[in-house]
Amino acid sequence: MATNGYTPEGKPAMSTMQPLTNDEDHVLKSFRVLIADLCQQFNGGHPGGAMGMAAIGVALWKYVMQYAPHTPDFFNRDRFILSNGKGQRQCLYQTSSADWASKLGHTCLFQYTFLHLTGYKAMTLDQLKSYHSDRTDALCPGHPEIEIEGVEVTTGPLGQGVANAVGLAIATKNLAATFNRPGYEIVSNHIWCMVGDACLQEGVALEAISFAGHLRLNNLTVIYDNNQITCDGSVDLTNTEDINAKMRACGWDVIDVQDGCYDIHGIVAALKQAKESTQKPTFINVRTVIGVDSAVAGQAVAHGVALGTNNVAELKKEYGFNPEEKFVITPTVRRFFEDIPARGQTLVNSWNDLVERYSKEFPEPAAEFQMRTKGELPADWNKLIPKEFPSKPTASRAASGLVFNPIAEKVKTFMVGTADLSPSVNMAYPGKVDFQNSLTVIQPDLRTTCGINGNYSGRYIHYGVREHAMCAISNGIAAFAPNTFIPVTSSFFMFYLYAAPAVRMGALQELQVIHTATHDSIGMGEDGPTHQPIELAALYRAMPNLLYIRPGDSEETAGAWIAAIEAKKTPSIISTSRHALPQLTQTKREGVLRGAYVLEETEGSGRADVTLIGVGAELSFALEVAKELKSKDLRARVLSFPCQRLFEKQPVSYKRETLQRYKGIPAIVIEPYAPNGWERYADAAICLTRFGHSLPGKAAYKYFGFETGKMAEKILKYLSEVKQDEILRSEFVEL
Amino acid sequence: MATNGYTPEGKPAMSTMQPLTNDEDHVLKSFRVLIADLCQQFNGGHPGGAMGMAAIGVALWKYVMQYAPHTPDFFNRDRFILSNGKGQRQCLYQTSSADWASKLGHTCLFQYTFLHLTGYKAMTLDQLKSYHSDRTDALCPGHPEIEIEGVEVTTGPLGQGVANAVGLAIATKNLAATFNRPGYEIVSNHIWCMVGDACLQEGVALEAISFAGHLRLNNLTVIYDNNQITCDGSVDLTNTEDINAKMRACGWDVIDVQDGCYDIHGIVAALKQAKESTQKPTFINVRTVIGVDSAVAGQAVAHGVALGTNNVAELKKEYGFNPEEKFVITPTVRRFFEDIPARGQTLVNSWNDLVERYSKEFPEPAAEFQMRTKGELPADWNKLIPKEFPSKPTASRAASGLVFNPIAEKVKTFMVGTADLSPSVNMAYPGKVDFQNSLTVIQPDLRTTCGINGNYSGRYIHYGVREHAMCAISNGIAAFAPNTFIPVTSSFFMFYLYAAPAVRMGALQELQVIHTATHDSIGMGEDGPTHQPIELAALYRAMPNLLYIRPGDSEETAGAWIAAIEAKKTPSIISTSRHALPQLTQTKREGVLRGAYVLEETEGSGRADVTLIGVGAELSFALEVAKELKSKDLRARVLSFPCQRLFEKQPVSYKRETLQRYKGIPAIVIEPYAPNGWERYADAAICLTRFGHSLPGKAAYKYFGFETGKMAEKILKYLSEVKQDEILRSEFVEL
Structure with missing residues (x-):
């Protein structure tokens, strides 16, 4: 095939015209x-x-x-x-x-x-x-x-x-x-x-x-x-x-x-x-x-x-x-x-030599470089996580910042990014430097109109409104060498549907990427049904090799981050609320690592009447409903269930003792999501099987019946119906 | 703010300089x-x-x-x-x-x-x-x-x-x-x-x-x-x-x-x-x-x-x-x-006049136009579906063509498209004309290199490798006026993850779009884990107002299309196999419309030992396993379960009689997908909770244990274990 050295548009094309040997x-x-x-x-x-x-x-x-x-x-x-x-x-x-x-x-x-x-x-x-x-x-x-x-x-x-x-x-x-x-x-x-x-x-x-x-x-x-x-x-x-x-x-x-x-x-x-x-x-x-x-x-x-x-x-x-x-x-x-x-071996050898000389000349960065190439974190990374959190109501997206910002600030392994939601996702750690072009002599650092500048050593990436590319690019960063980087992405949870093909590819490739997904509930409010996730958790709970974690307060958010950072071959989604959540005295970060744990056991020796499963932004609802039921002489135990995948990894004995379904205690999950998959752990659900509604957060909860009184009523009704209709006991019921 | 009539690039900008009144x-x-x-x-x-x-x-x-x-x-x-x-x-x-x-x-x-x-x-x-x-x-x-x-x-x-x-x-x-x-x-x-x-x-x-x-x-x-x-x-x-x-x-x-x-x-x-x-x-x-x-x-x-x-x-x-x-x-x-x-009313009136004159001048297209604007289909559209299908093994993607191509050919309501997979998805109906630009006088019809040309009256859209846009564009076509168009999209099922945000928007807007998704199983083979769907069905089964239908043979594929075409305010995904499936004598298109139905009941009056749930490309596996179990004196009934959403819409009595779980008969679902959600209908699953593997279809089934003998063994073991361990009966088990 001949070439005349020109492209179809008439521009000179690259060609040496040098004949092949x-x-x-x-x-x-x-x-x-x-x-x-x-x-x-x-x-x-x-x-x-x-x-x-x-x-x-x-x-x-x-x-x-x-x-x-x-x-x-x-x-x-x-x-x-x-x-x-x-x-x-x-x-x-x-x-x-x-x-x-x-x-x-x-x-x-x-x-x-x-x-x-x-x-x-x-x-x-x-x-x-x-x-x-x-x-x-x-x-x-x-x-x-x-x-x-x-x-x-x-x-x-x-x-x-x-x-x-x-x-x-x-x-x-x-x-x-x-x-x-x-x-x-x-x-x-x-x-x-x-x-x-x-x-x-x-x-x-x-x-x-x-x-x-x-x-x-x-x-x-x-x-x-x-x-x-x-x-x-x-x-x-x-x-x-x-x-x-x-x-x-x-x-x-x-x-x-x-x-x-x-x-x-x-x-x-x-x-x-x-x-x-x-x-x-x-x-x-x-x-x-x-x-x-x-x-x-x-x-x-x-x-x-x-x-x-x-x-x-x-x-x-x-x-x-x-x-x-x-x-x-x-x-x-x-x-x-x-x-x-x-x-190739010559390349390797001369590079090894170079690194050896570098290590002598610059021992400090060299030590860090070695740590990074081995995929290791500083031994004390988890000491950077606060031991306690403010007791005032805090959005779990804010808690996510409280937990992770100190780590991101100190540990250069983390490349933090956002799809144009810096003000919402709280991942901008103190003193962050943006990752921006810095070709020094030839091209000065980018000077943005808004004045937020950066350079290639920066570790905060403004991805623009490009959720899918953000996650696929993060896979590439993670794939550079095992755990040399841990990329962190952030956006609203709903937009992880845009990014889902990339999240999947990360899971398939066992790449550690941490996705921080906020606004994960109808409680996010006015943005309405296009932004309120209903069915998305079902995808991520089913996706192999992925941790989908919904923490219920700041303490659990700490647990979610620990789980995600320890999962060296597994990506995670930390799914948090837009709105402030009450801080619960019963939550434990260690509990999150087991996927689910008992938050409140019934007192005394009698059998509980019901197990309530609380999840994420609505965890406190379960506690409130339990209290309401107690006032009506019903004995309710309460579980926190932030991560199905982590729970599945626990020994059978732990799972049985936590759920106690084998004792015949009905379990009811409270989560304004499609219930698909909860049937494994619960007998009934207060859930959503339709799309959401544009209302302020509290009004949205009310609109869909997620008020303490209403929920308690539904549960009482269900428990009495189950007693009358034995067949119902063998079926999963949406309340 | 002044304008000098030029853009920042120095090009003249549109400006009348006409002062405001x-x-x-x-x-x-x-x-x-x-x-x-x-x-x-x-x-x-x-x-x-x-x-x-x-x-x-x-x-x-x-x-x-x-x-x-x-x-x-x-x-x-x-x-x-x-x-x-x-x-x-x-x-x-x-x-x-x-x-x-x-x-x-x-x-x-x-x-x-x-x-x-x-x-x-x-x-x-x-x-x-x-x-x-x-x-x-x-x-x-x-x-x-x-x-x-x-x-x-x-x-x-x-x-x-x-x-x-x-x-x-x-x-x-x-x-x-x-x-x-x-x-x-x-x-x-x-x-x-x-x-x-x-x-x-x-x-x-x-x-x-x-x-x-x-x-x-x-x-x-x-x-x-x-x-x-x-x-x-x-x-x-x-x-x-x-x-x-x-x-x-x-x-x-x-x-x-x-x-x-x-x-x-x-x-x-x-x-x-x-x-x-x-x-x-x-x-x-x-x-x-x-x-x-x-x-x-x-x-x-x-x-x-x-x-x-x-x-x-x-x-x-x-x-x-x-x-x-x-x-x-x-x-x-x-x-x-x-x-x-x-x-505005003047516009409406003169348009009404125009259409009236048009109706007199061109009664035939006018009648069709009226039908279209009312969102109606020709009364006999479903007579175009074959009453019977060849008995030889047929891929359900091919069956999809057998069912739908005669309709697409005749009924102009359908705008059929594909994301560059015409040869794979079988949606190119006989005599199809492509939708391509045709500005007549000024711009002659597009003349493509490959010789496949078209014009704006064409109803087959080559979307290119743009799965997400294909589905979002289809929403736009459907939104033009209620049911004036029924857009059909097509690609591999796995790539409906790329398109998921658009599929969701269609469901949210109650737009009838039919997505034909092929290669929906590990049986698709060599393309490997990136193309083998494992968890995607969990998303679509949970998505509100969407029908996710997996037909098991050609007869069921007819049922899937009928369900999808009759769902005037709901999008559907018809999920089909790449590989040939045996044609089953027991399948019924009407059964698909109920979501699940009994394919094979046990003979005589004794209680069945187990209910097997077969789905889509693996439906025949359930029948084969039942046969194998029978040879070991186990009485197995078999359900076909193509669509969870349609089943949920059935009366309680139908659901109970179909499942018969209340009789204490354990149900086991066979599907090489993540089992999340099947817990509602089954007690155990032969399923996949990891990503797939690149092997030819049959070898992939074998690799993951989807052989009749292996599956029967697992079921026998489960049934005997359940007898010994009562607690197990209250838990969902992955076999």
């Missing part, structure tokens, strides 16, 4: 054939995407990226994110006017194959062949997964990878600004992110792109595999924007590469120029041809058929390979990549 | 003072946003928009969407260097007040004053809500309104292309959407903006209230992109208005120019000053204090008003707006 040519072709074989073995066969990206891969792994296959966790390595990791979508589109061979998953094979070729030990040829097999210990899942050596984050849900890359770039910038000293650039890595057409359509990526431009993350390069094809057909079915102009408007440098299939050196030049950018992140728009050199290559409207046995054979013949041989990696290919592990 | 000046000032009073009454007081937008409101409601306050549901009215409807965020930001009075919710008062002034009958002055009160029948909630006359969609969660506006513009285009005839422009309305800085940062809006540019929706105007202030401070804390250049890159026309506070006629000129655009949607960048003319107006760094009693009084004095008087609407103001209701 014979070895390079052979490597490209071998790679494509290998991909075709790997796909063909399970008879699925849409290798087009990975084939088209071969030259980009060679440029990155052979010529540009700094990494060490034999020390895959080398701290200062460049990070590569494959964001366009589409799976095996069956993308063959047919209309009466056109058959259209479309794009074509299997992009992850691109990465796996380069990991194999460059010498990552775990990624054997045998493993490569396990792709799409039923081998349960395979290292080649349908999308790249963080557990695999050489894979930095799990991708798959489109757009997430872009935001993760922004997070990784932020991590680098912050560590560099914090720890580097003149002559000692101990953190200096670059972030490379590969995207397809789809990633550039997803909102989370668009949010992250805008934010990265604002932050001037010049250590971030996004490489666009521009083949103009998506599942439904050509991209122009759905997208006709001028992507280069859009990226420039967002504060990015843009480089075009015209021949992305063969011009390895043009790509290398673009990548190097990107790496040398001093002011902006770089977007490299690389034109590729899907399924290049195969029967359907580059034909916009073609009778596209997936590569099958015949086409793979044809491709091999065209390349001068033996069509009978499969999975061939020639000595030439091996030789081409064989220097990489040693080259 | 005395009346206009008085109206602007009166409006601002009224807003200040309305805010001050509840002592909160951040009227800045609405005050800054006063001139925009006058331009729209007095001079440009076509609407009829006394016929608020006039079919061909212009639609106005207030997307920047921030609530009462307490936005006062303080640092040591600057106090910053920030923005300031209460934008909804802007709309409510104009609704009052222009004569919407329900919006009395008394109602206006109910804002932030505890009056439960108030028409002034914290964010605009669709139930209120003159409000088109419920907004609040930022960014949604922009996508809704795109949907409304699509609805207009499609109706116009379908029904208009030369000289009979029966649908010709314009969509006006007001946004703030925040909406332009949200991913869902960015997706919708890109898509609207692609579709060349020239009947859409977005008005940017550009005051450069968000909650955390000035916008440049988080966003420094060139928004005009970005919008142009996305295919929009851009008009600048320099003095948005006073230059009513400059704004009117811009709005009119936008309305006359023939090729593109228009973005009007209007510079406004928050809290204009008040003590803190336009001061970038100011000791900002919320307007208090004193400042409101000061403002009144400055304007020459009596500071002692509150809520004053002078005769001049009344006179200024008094012509609007009559003007």
Whole structure:
């Protein structure tokens, strides 16, 4: 495929016009054939995407990226994110006017194959062949997964990878600004992110792109595999924007590469120029041809058929390979990549040397740096949490600040951010410095209109109104190295529905991120049903590897933070109230760590009549109702139940003694949420199964019957009905 | 505030320099003072946003928009969407260097007040004053809500309104292309959407903006209230992109208005120019000053204090008003707006005339148009559903096509779309025409590279990889008029987590949108844990006013569609499998409408030993396990349980007879999802409480123990344990 050195818009494109060496040519072709074989073995066969990206891969792994296959966790390595990791979508589109061979998953094979070729030990040829097999210990899942050596984050849900890359770039910038000293650039890595057409359509990526431009993350390069094809057909079915102009408007440098299939050196030049950018992140728009050199290559409207046995054979013949041989990696290919592990170890060694010298020169930051790289916190972090709290009514969002601000102030591991709700979420710790661009000489620190400035050593991130990107970026910060950072996000709880796909990805990747979600109840009031969460807790209580914690007062908020900070491989949501809550004498931070605990036991030896379960902002309601019931000669015990997941982890004996349902005591939960899931612990619920209402907080509670008297009445009625109707006892009842 | 007629970039801005009349000046000032009073009454007081937008409101409601306050549901009215409807965020930001009075919710008062002034009958002055009160029948909630006359969609969660506006513009285009005839422009309305800085940062809006540019929706105007202030401070804390250049890159026309506070006629000129655009949607960048003319107006760094009693009084004095008087609407103001209701009725009457003449001239489309405007379907729509289905194993996503494609083909009410998964979701009905731009003379129909073309009368929408915008846009289409359209969306089930905020808004607004979600089980296979839903069903089963339906075979898929199409005020998710499912002789479409039903009863009169609950893609597992148990002399009855919400609506007697738990028969649900919520119907679950694994579908089931033999074993063990340990019987057990 020829290039004339110009982009379709007539601008000069990056191109060296430097011919490929014979070895390079052979490597490209071998790679494509290998991909075709790997796909063909399970008879699925849409290798087009990975084939088209071969030259980009060679440029990155052979010529540009700094990494060490034999020390895959080398701290200062460049990070590569494959964001366009589409799976095996069956993308063959047919209309009466056109058959259209479309794009074509299997992009992850691109990465796996380069990991194999460059010498990552775990990624054997045998493993490569396990792709799409039923081998349960395979290292080649349908999308790249963080557990695999050489894979930095799990991708798959489109757009997430872009935001993760922004997070990784932020991590680098912050560590560099914090720890580097003149002559000692101990953190200096670059972030490379590969995207397809789809990633550039997803909102989370668009949010992250805008934010990265604002932050001037010049250590971030996004490489666009521009083949103009998506599942439904050509991209122009759905997208006709001028992507280069859009990226420039967002504060990015843009480089075009015209021949992305063969011009390895043009790509290398673009990548190097990107790496040398001093002011902006770089977007490299690389034109590729899907399924290049195969029967359907580059034909916009073609009778596209997936590569099958015949086409793979044809491709091999065209390349001068033996069509009978499969999975061939020639000595030439091996030789081409064989220097990489040693080259990587040299990097590792010289970095180790540098850090050693640094440690002698700057023992104090070095000690902290070592602690951070080990993922450790200062031993006494929890002593920073107040032992006691003011007894006056306090919103748990305010309590969250009381608990965590002293920690955030002292412990640099925490990168605190908010989606434009600083005044509401109370995460702005005393003396906070904002994370903002600070390119010093060339570009002075950002001077904002409002006068709140910062620099790259800052640890408070104004994410803008970008909830989804905030959480996906935080995953990237956390993924930089295990527990080197603990990102904290903040917004209203309801807007963690916007961010849910990223929260999920954090849970899936076992990344410790702490989400502080405020305004978590109808008690938040006037904002109305769009802001009042009803069903959202059901999602997060069901989500694997996530702690959803609703503390009931300041003391419990302390417990929630302790649980979240101790959960090194689990993200948490600390879910707090907008409105002031009474401070309860019976609450215990240690209780929160067990998920649920007895707040008030009935006196004397007789059996209790009912167990009331209180939760979060409405915990005090349970105590008040118990008191009311007592005045009517009913014996009610009260539990606080801030976290179902933590409770599930307790021994059976603890769970039984806490709930006491086996004694036949009915349990009733009080929470103005959808009750789904509480059926496990309760027999009835005072709950909400409709959307909320725009009223001041107290009026909203009243409107929905969450008044002490009303609730007590309902409970009395239920208890008497249950006595009369035995069947009712076996059913869950919404009161 | 003066304007020099140029934008900060030096480009000419829209400005007539036409001085305000005395009346206009008085109206602007009166409006601002009224807003200040309305805010001050509840002592909160951040009227800045609405005050800054006063001139925009006058331009729209007095001079440009076509609407009829006394016929608020006039079919061909212009639609106005207030997307920047921030609530009462307490936005006062303080640092040591600057106090910053920030923005300031209460934008909804802007709309409510104009609704009052222009004569919407329900919006009395008394109602206006109910804002932030505890009056439960108030028409002034914290964010605009669709139930209120003159409000088109419920907004609040930022960014949604922009996508809704795109949907409304699509609805207009499609109706116009379908029904208009030369000289009979029966649908010709314009969509006006007001946004703030925040909406332009949200991913869902960015997706919708890109898509609207692609579709060349020239009947859409977005008005940017550009005051450069968000909650955390000035916008440049988080966003420094060139928004005009970005919008142009996305295919929009851009008009600048320099003095948005006073230059009513400059704004009117811009709005009119936008309305006359023939090729593109228009973005009007209007510079406004928050809290204009008040003590803190336009001061970038100011000791900002919320307007208090004193400042409101000061403002009144400055304007020459009596500071002692509150809520004053002078005769001049009344006179200024008094012509609007009559003007509106003239519009309504002449449109009625037009439609009458149209009906005579074109009786056939007119009859269909009448049916559509009444929100009715052809009486025989359900006869289009096949009575029987092939007995060979069929994926339920394929069944979804078999059921719905004949309906989509025939009934124009349905606007079918997909987020770039046409080949996977089977929603492309025979002879489908794509919804694509077709500006006829000026701009020929889009000619795509892949050859799949369309026009504005098309009813198949390629949304691109924009799941969130797809669902938010669909809400807008549905909101055009009740049931005039039934939008259908499609993607993998997992990606309805991306779209969840929009799905929620549809449920909240009682908009009938049908979401077809495929690949809904670990049985989808190799794509791995990022694509395998585990916890997502828990969200949708808990979400109010939503039907989440998992049909078990083709017959049940027919039932799912019938339920969804009959739910005129409720959105549905039809959740289907990627992989082939056996067709069961026992399934009944009518059973789906009851949510759950008995698939197989035990024979004879003896009590059953266990009830097995089968769901969706794994329904057949329950039957197989029952068979296996039978071979071990255990009597198992089997339920199909496709929809919890529909089941909850059944009479108690039906529920009890179906479940038979009151007879002491243990029930066990089989579903590879998080079990949260099944505790209501079952005593134990064969379920998943961890994320999935990348394996081919069958291997994934095996890996997680969903094999008949294994499941039967677990059940036998459980049933024997329950006999020995009575306490266990009162607990929910994950097997």
